[in-house]
Amino acid sequence: MFRVSNRLFVKSLWWILCLLMLLLFSGCKNPSMISDPKKVETLKNEEKTVITFWHTYNDRETELLELMLIPAFERENPNIRIESVNFAFNNELKNTLISRASSKRGPDLVRIDIAWVPEFSCKGLLVPLNELPGFQGIRKRFNPDAMDIGHYKNNYYSLPLNIYTKAAIFNRELLKRAGYTNPPNTMEEVLELAHKHRFSIGLGGLEPWDTIPYLYSLGGSLSNKNFTKASGYLNSKETIYAVEQLTALYKEKLINLPDQSGDDKNFERVKSGNILMTDEGPWFYSLLNKVDLERAQKLTTPVPFPHGKDPAMIIGGENLVIMQGSKQPAAAWTFMKWMTEKEAQLLMAQTGLMPTNLDAAKSLEITENSYLYSYKETAEHAFLWPKVKNWSKIDEVYTDYLNKIFEGKLSVKDGLDRAAAEIDRLLADS
Secondary structure: OHHHHHHHHHHHHHHHHHHHHHHHHHHHHOOHHHHOHHHHHHHHHHOOEEEEEEEOOOHHHHHHHHHHHHHHHHHHOOOEEEEEEEOOOOHHHHHHHHHHHHOOOOOOEEEEEOOOHHHHHHOOOEOOHHHOOOHHHHHOOOOHHHHHOOEEOOEEOOEEEEEEOOEEEEEHHHHHHOOOOOOOOOHHHHHHHHHHHOOOEEOOOOOHHHHHHHHHHOOOOOOOOOOOOOOOOOOOHHHHHHHHHHHHHHHOOOEEOOOOOOOOOHHHHHHHOOOOEEEEOOHHHHOOOHHHHHHHHHHEEEEOOOOOOOOOEEEEEEEEEEEOOOOOHHHHHHHHHHHOOHHHHHHHHHHOOEEOOHHHHHHOOOOOOOOHHHHHHHHOOEEEOOOOOOHHHHHHHHHHHHHHHHOOOOOHHHHHHHHHHHHHHHHHHO
């Protein structure tokens, strides 16, 4: 009995050793499955759909997006992961997007400036959204005018994500020194105050976004209301008068422009009392920490941008688009819809970005003592960026001629005549 049991024991032990050796060698062939946590993580991520989201949110907005919005979305949609990529807003980004989408190498989802949407749509760089499930119901979330920005040849190519505008920001001490309890209501009065007391006005540049509000508030215009013709409007006597008022201030060194590097000091100058007024978006305040915000609010006062009977300030903003060549259009559409829901829009509204979702806009409560109140008031008397395919080129022409006028290379009339003629050709092509 003992011999048999011993023989069985040895045989069993031999099989156990063989099995252990087999397991050991098989493990050596692929040790990373156990020892490399990055590869374990990669395997987990492969089970998820990853969408690449490009955007130009500022630091405060990006923080809210990445710490609150994206995690909330991923909890609700555990099979989707958002890869958030932040870029500076400039023409380099625009050209990169055009190049990549043209060769089907673009990101899945992009938050782009509303002025870019018509050009991207007509170039065939965007995925038509009305072909995606549930579009007609989603479309009802927004104002028809906001949806129209992405409408081209019976298709819709974008969803409105947010809008913003600029308010007039005055230095309290300079107003008090000039005998004003409240800021002037008209641009004519602002300019008169600047001339009389040698106070400066801060312009963010000579681009349309920075100067058109001043032209319109002084009675000028860029084009007709349908944005089909510039001649007779950009070079009208009213616009010539408006530009002459600004150039006169500039010659007296009462208009501050960014330096050659593009550094805009107006943000600090209006707080420190070196300029009377500048115009800026809500980020003038929203990017500040609590201490600096309290200080800024004591030194400055934001008010609706001065205007006449017609709107003067422009409504800017961003829309969400799915780029041609997206590898995950269905998942991008899911995130796109989620970002335009009421809750997500109200959360991002904390940064000063106004909701496009009608329900969110109605429920947004902004008290009169909030710095956002003036932006809300301004938006009610503002107009949307023109829906023009060639807007980027029009922007360049306008800025180029305004620079030549301010530098004294062309008279106001000659510069505006030439600009109007070139812009007419670009509008005709749109």
